[in-house]
Amino acid sequence: MKILVAVKRVIDYNVQIRVKEDGTGVVTDNVKMSTNPPDDNAIEEAVKIKESGKASEIVAITVGEEKAQETVRKALAVGADRGIHIKADGIIEPLAVSKILQKVVDKEKPDLVFMGKQAIDDDCNQTGQMLAALLNWPQATFASKIEVKEKTLEVTREVDEGLETIEVSIPAIVTCDLRLNEPRYASLPNIMKAKKKPIEQINASDLGVDVKPRIEQLKVEEPPKRKAGIKVSSVEELVQKLKNEAKVI
Amino acid sequence: MSVLLIAEHNNKEIKSFTLNAITAASQIDEDLHVLLIGHNADEVAKSLSLVPNVKKVIQVDNEIYENYLAENFTPVVLKQAENYSHIVCSANTFGKNLMPRIAALLDTSQVSDIIKVISADTFLRPIYAGNAFATVKSSDAKKCVTIRPTSFEAAQTSGGTAEIIKADTHEAAKNTKFIKKEEVKSDRPELGTARIVISGGRGMQSGENFKLITDIADKLNAAIGASRAAVDAGYITNDHQVGQTGKVVVPDLYIAVGISGAIQHLAGMKESKIIVAINKDGEAPIFSVADYGLEADLFEALPKFLEELNKLNTIQK
Ligand SMILES: Cc1cc2nc3c(=O)[nH]c(=O)nc-3n(C[C@H](O)[C@H](O)[C@H](O)COP(=O)(O)OP(=O)(O)OC[C@H]3O[C@@H](n4cnc5c(N)ncnc54)[C@H](O)[C@@H]3O)c2cc1C
Numbered sequence: 001m002k003i004l005v006a007v008k009r010v011i012d013y014n015v016q017i018r019v020k021e022d023g024t025g026v027v028t029d030n031v032k033m034s035t036n037p038p039d040d041n042a043i044e045e046a047v048k049i050k051e052s053g054k055a056s057e058i059v060a061i062t063v064g065e066e067k068a069q070e071t072v073r074k075a076l077a078v079g080a081d082r083g084i085h086i087k088a089d090g091i092i093e094p095l096a097v098s099k100i101l102q103k104v105v106d107k108e109k110p111d112l113v114f115m116g117k118q119a120i121d122d123d124c125n126q127t128g129q130m131l132a133a134l135l136n137w138p139q140a141t142f143a144s145k146i147e148v149k150e151k152t153l154e155v156t157r158e159v160d161e162g163l164e165t166i167e168v169s170i171p172a173i174v175t176c177d178l179r180l181n182e183p184r185y186a187s188l189p190n191i192m193k194a195k196k197k198p199i200e201q202i203n204a205s206d207l208g209v210d211v212k213p214r215i216e217q218l219k220v221e222e223p224p225k226r227k228a229g230i231k232v233s234s235v236e237e238l239v240q241k242l243k244n245e246a247k248v249i
Numbered sequence: 250m251s252v253l254l255i256a257e258h259n260n261k262e263i264k265s266f267t268l269n270a271i272t273a274a275s276q277i278d279e280d281l282h283v284l285l286i287g288h289n290a291d292e293v294a295k296s297l298s299l300v301p302n303v304k305k306v307i308q309v310d311n312e313i314y315e316n317y318l319a320e321n322f323t324p325v326v327l328k329q330a331e332n333y334s335h336i337v338c339s340a341n342t343f344g345k346n347l348m349p350r351i352a353a354l355l356d357t358s359q360v361s362d363i364i365k366v367i368s369a370d371t372f373l374r375p376i377y378a379g380n381a382f383a384t385v386k387s388s389d390a391k392k393c394v395t396i397r398p399t400s401f402e403a404a405q406t407s408g409g410t411a412e413i414i415k416a417d418t419h420e421a422a423k424n425t426k427f428i429k430k431e432e433v434k435s436d437r438p439e440l441g442t443a444r445i446v447i448s449g450g451r452g453m454q455s456g457e458n459f460k461l462i463t464d465i466a467d468k469l470n471a472a473i474g475a476s477r478a479a480v481d482a483g484y485i486t487n488d489h490q491v492g493q494t495g496k497v498v499v500p501d502l503y504i505a506v507g508i509s510g511a512i513q514h515l516a517g518m519k520e521s522k523i524i525v526a527i528n529k530d531g532e533a534p535i536f537s538v539a540d541y542g543l544e545a546d547l548f549e550a551l552p553k554f555l556e557e558l559n560k561l562n563t564i565q566k
């Protein structure tokens with residue numbers, strides 16, 4: 001079985017975002033970048049399945065600028081076998097990413113595609129479902145548990161009401177939740193080894209996919225700030241304030 | 250131009266977030282039709298027809314829609330889509346799972362999780378866990394939009410007289426099978442719509458200690474929330490998680506107990522009207538968004554809090 005894993009390079013989740021003064025976006029210069037967190041879970045799950053003997057190859061893929069390659073390199077260091085970097089600059093919307101991934105799936109013919117449930121920069125939560133639609137494959141989104149069976153996967157999904165279990169036949173798309181597993185760190189020897197693993201680079205334009213954004217970002221601004229609050233010195237004072245000042249209890 | 254909204258329901262009742270989405274959808278265009286896909290859901294159709302903002306209810310009934318699978322719903326929506334300029338639903342796990350599947354097949358770039366309708370093609374949406382707001386304009390002919398329910402009032406539920414029409418079903422998807430849903434049933438108000446929410450974090454130290462929180466929730470008729478750390482540690486189930494990858498809540502009163510206030514948690518609660526933080530670390534970032542901060546050990550503060558609440562002879566419900 002072959003697993004394709006999509007990883008996106010995003011601003012590190014610990015960075016306090018700053019909005020550019022001219023309203024065109026957020027500051028990315030000299031800002032720490034990392035793999036989108038749930039994409040680390042996607043890689044980890046693929047590696048675990050390979051370790052259990054149920055998968056033979058893991059291919060990590062990213063779509064983005066030159067530096068996005070680092071994200072693929074990191075995936076190689078934790079256990080992916082080879083990488084693909086589709087080069088494209090600027091904002092590539094989930095629809096375009098999914099069309100690109102569709103082309104790659106047609107060529108690579110993986111049995112499973114693992115992705116994150118949501119990119120923490122655009123917070124779109126779309127790409128996996130879109131790819132599943134374009135391929136007419138089943139989708140198991142927001143996965144917190146995956147059981148690989150003969151020709152199917154049994155997936156536990158995190159939904160608003162609690163947990164849902166579905167069975168999807170292979171080939172399938174899975175989008176991963178953070179609770180799926182505990183991503184491992186790359187060991188130094190594995191980081192060294194990853195440097196020798198191949199990464200194929202392809203220009204998005206050579207795939208015949210129109211990546212031009214359909215959504216124009218007119219303005220990016222800071223959210224309204226909250227008024228500074230106060231510290232109370234006791235529980236009694238807190239309850240009094242809630243009752244008489246805020247009038248919420 | 251008309252808007253088609255996909256209703257979320259459990260075949261007996263409309264899910265409350267659908268009512269918030271109805272409000273947003275009718276701001277896009279007043280000619281709002283609701284698509285109800287389900288099984289034996291006549292009661293739901295009836296109550297949707299009573300919502301004044303709804304102009305028509307399109308009901309699709311088949312046992313294959315008893316449980317909701319995006320693979321089964323999508324072809325039904327696509328069949329209806331040609332008559333509409335906008336397809337919308339709420340941005341909860343229902344809509345997030347379903348809408349992109351529809352959008353891709355309509356070759357539309359979806360606008361996710363809007364918090365404001367600026368015009369029929371322009372919307373406001375949070376990005377980077379709500380640390381920035383983007384005004385975005387869609388150039389697609391047909392627009393697929395999901396709506397952050399807590400940013401819109403719930404629509405009224407009586408006085409309307411929409412007609413209910415039946416529409417065709419589609420064959421069931423072969424490659425996806427529903428197995429089970431483990432729903433956490435509770436008598437407490439729903440997290441997404443409760444007037445008061447009290448949440449516990451890693452500082453609670455154990456699932457048993459959450460009793461300190463439940464006692465207060467009972468007293469205040471509040472819903473119970475949690476940080477991801479508390480869910481990950483197994484203190485409480487995932488449906489309680491508030492934040493960027495959990496639920497967004499906007500109650501009148503949000504009480505964060507033993508929660509540090511990571512940006513991913515703030516993303517889910519910082520629009521609350523009044524925020525209270527109880528934390529023993531005076532430097533915890535949660536205090537920067539709290540209207541009232543109490544620097545204290547929660548194991549002393551919570552029992553005392555309950556005691557003080559018990560002294561109040563009236564508590565607003
Ligand atoms: C991609 C991504 C998405 C995420 N999504 C979410 C999300 O949706 N929701 C979410 O909550 N988190 C989310 N997180 C995790 C988030 O970054 C934090 O790790 C998490 O919110 C921390 O939870 P916490 O505040 O309970 O724990 P901690 O940060 O460990 O804080 C515990 C707090 O309890 C206080 N405390 C301890 N003991 C006591 C005591 N006896 N009395 C009083 N106070 C005490 C401490 O001072 C501390 O401030 C996400 C992370 C990532 C990377």
Ligand SMILES: Nc1ncnc2c1ncn2[C@@H]1O[C@H](COP(=O)(O)O)[C@@H](O)[C@H]1O
Nearest residue numbers: 006007063115116118119124125126127
């Ligand atoms: N540019 C990209 N390159 C690789 N994977 C991506 C890219 N954009 C999105 N993805 C994948 O799709 C998931 C969901 O992203 P989104 O739909 O943008 O929230 C991410 O977690 C990734 O796995």
